Amino acid sequence: xxxxxxxxxxxxxxxxxxxxxxxxxxxxxxxxxxxxxxxxxxxxxxxxxxxxxxxxxxxxxxxxxxxxxxxxxxxxxxxxxxxxxxxxxxxxxxxxxxxxxxxxxxxxxxxxxxxxxxxxxxxxxxxxxxxxxxxxxxxxxxxxxxxxxxxxxxxxxxxxxxxxxxxxxxxxxxxxxxxxxxxxxxxxxxxxxxxxxxxxxxxxxxxxxxxxxxxxxxxxxxxxxxxxxxxxxxxxxxxxxxxxxxxxxxxxxxxxxxxxxxxxxxxxxxxxxxxxxxxxxxxxxxxxxxxxxxxxxxxxxxxxxxxxxxxxxxxxxxxxxxxxxxxxxxxxxxxxxxxxxxxxxxxxxxxxxxxxxxxxxxxxxxxxxxxxxxxxxxx
Ligand code: AN7
Numbered sequence: 001x002x003x004x005x006x007x008x009x010x011x012x013x014x015x016x017x018x019x020x021x022x023x024x025x026x027x028x029x030x031x032x033x034x035x036x037x038x039x040x041x042x043x044x045x046x047x048x049x050x051x052x053x054x055x056x057x058x059x060x061x062x063x064x065x066x067x068x069x070x071x072x073x074x075x076x077x078x079x080x081x082x083x084x085x086x087x088x089x090x091x092x093x094x095x096x097x098x099x100x101x102x103x104x105x106x107x108x109x110x111x112x113x114x115x116x117x118x119x120x121x122x123x124x125x126x127x128x129x130x131x132x133x134x135x136x137x138x139x140x141x142x143x144x145x146x147x148x149x150x151x152x153x154x155x156x157x158x159x160x161x162x163x164x165x166x167x168x169x170x171x172x173x174x175x176x177x178x179x180x181x182x183x184x185x186x187x188x189x190x191x192x193x194x195x196x197x198x199x200x201x202x203x204x205x206x207x208x209x210x211x212x213x214x215x216x217x218x219x220x221x222x223x224x225x226x227x228x229x230x231x232x233x234x235x236x237x238x239x240x241x242x243x244x245x246x247x248x249x250x251x252x253x254x255x256x257x258x259x260x261x262x263x264x265x266x267x268x269x270x271x272x273x274x275x276x277x278x279x280x281x282x283x284x285x286x287x288x289x290x291x292x293x294x295x296x297x298x299x300x301x302x303x304x305x306x307x308x309x310x311x312x313x314x315x316x317x318x319x320x321x322x323x324x325x326x327x328x329x330x331x332x333x334x335x336x337x338x339x340x341x342x343x344x345x346x347x348x349x350x351x352x353x354x355x356x357x358x359x360x361x362x363x364x365x366x367x368x369x370x371x372x373x374x375x376x377x378x379x
Contacts, residue, residue: 010036013074013178014081020181020213021078021174030081030110034073035178037065039186039337044300046336049317050325056334058316059191060297061183064305064343068130071179071203071341072102076165078175080106083163090114091165092155094148096199096259097127098342103165104134115155115162117141117148122258124306124347144253145200146264167202168266176203180210183337184220191231191337192330195312198235198244198282199260201271203341208233208274231337233280235271236315238308242284244271256287256350259308259342289314291354297340304344304351312338 010016012031014023023029039059046058063071080103083091090113093103100116100123107114116131120140131138141148149166156164167173184190190211196204208230214220215229237244238255243263250263265271275282290307293314297303316338319325330336344351361371 009033012077013175014077017178017181020178020217022171023078023081026085027081028084029077030084030106031077032067032073032105032109034066034077035182037062037179037182039183040301040303042301042303042338045296045313048296048300049313050320050330053326054329054331056192056325056330056336057332059187059335059337060301060303061179061337061339062303062305063179063339063341064309064346068098068102068105069126069343069346070098070102071176071339072098073106074178075167075172075175075202075206076102076106078171079103079163079165079169080110080112082171083112083165084110086163088112088163089161091163092152093117093165094145094152095123095127095131095166096145096261097123097131097346098259099166100136100138101127101130101134104131104136107136108134113137115139117152119144119148119261122261124258125349126346145262146253149200149264149266166266167200167206173202173206173209173267176206177210177213179339180207181214181219184211184214187335187337189335190215190220190229191335193234193280193334193336194231194339195234195236195316195336196339197257197260197308197311197341198237198271199241199262199265199308201235201244201265201267203339204233204235204274205267205270207339208270208278230278231280233274233278234312234315234319235275235280235282236311237282237284238290238311239284239286242282243268244275244282245284255290257290257306257308257311258347259306260311283315283319285311285314285318289318293317294350295354298344298351303340305340306342306344306346307350309340309342312340
């Protein structure tokens with residue numbers, strides 16, 4: 001590990017990667033010790049996703065284990081620290097849910113007010129619960145995320161004392177790029193492929209920036225001189241909310257993966273550049289494919305994510321079916337990292353809806369045995 005906190009408790013991403021970040025000794029660091037999420041080997045899932053034959057090594061970067069349950073905390077520690085440094089009175093964001101949960105938590109810790117604008121009825125229950133309990137003021141607008149983000153831009157134009165903490169705030173991506181550093185540190189090199197869901201397109205842009213900066217600093221590529229020092233970037237969107245695949249903005253985005261129900265991605269140019277420069281691609285998958293991947297992650301690897309985070313797993317399976325990996329000669333020496341952006345507990349209703357409800361049984365040993373082991377027992 002390259003970070004300076006190696007022998008002490010993990011200090012959070014700003015202290016761990018301070019030399020790569022726009023902070024100095026006077027920046028008040030607002031942290032919940034986010035980052036250092038596990039990179040989990042997933043051989044059982046890999047067999048199913050990549051099929052028989054030359055199966056690459058699949059790793060899951062489980063960002064759902066951050067303090068508020070998503071990757072947003074990496075960017076929020078930076079954005080809120082810089083807001084405090086600049087003397088902001090509060091922070092504001094539009095959100096499909098995770099940004100608001102993270103902003104509300106870091107604002108609480110910093111003693112700042114937090115205002116959140118969400119699309120009414122389109123935020124998973126756990127995320128809304130978080131924003132509320134952390135003490136944010138939450139306004140639900142009749143409109144989608146893109147409408148909410150426009151409103152927030154208008155608000156900060158009128159109230160410069162409030163800092164916008166969506167990913168158009170450059171400090172957000174600075175923080176989020178540390179995930180790419182960690183992947184390189186954990187793997188001992190840059191992966192060959194990086195699979196990631198794409199909504200507002202900040203995260204794919206941040207990873208790409210991170211891989212390039214780490215390579216430029218001599219990190220992440222040293223053990224693999226023959227290959228590139230960065231991965232091919234594979235961005236995945238839900239079919240009903242896939243502006244990058246359509247090549248233009250989508251006005252009425254639709255998908256059950258509410259986190260990525262976004263039609264006008266703010267980081268449009270940066271994300272396209274990440275994919276083009278790396279030689280990767282954008283791919284759309286259906287909601288049905290997302291749900292299959294969502295269940296497979298849980299059943300084969302014990303990893304419970306929210307639906308948006310299953311999108312890249314669904315996408316890797318689709319690319320395999322389309323012959324993408326066979327053409328490229330992947331095998332056991334190939335490392336594929338899949339970014340699992342959010343925790344499954346964010347959206348418990350979805351998990352229940354795609355599962356068999358528990359059976360009610362009388363408290364009787366014979367009856368319980370019968371139900372559990374008898375002919376009627378479920379699979
Ligand atoms: C779990 O919270 O946009 O492409 O407002 O919550 O960087 O936007 C969330 C996005 C992927 C997409 N996975 O990341 C918000 C918000 C999860 C997410 C994305 C989001 P970006």
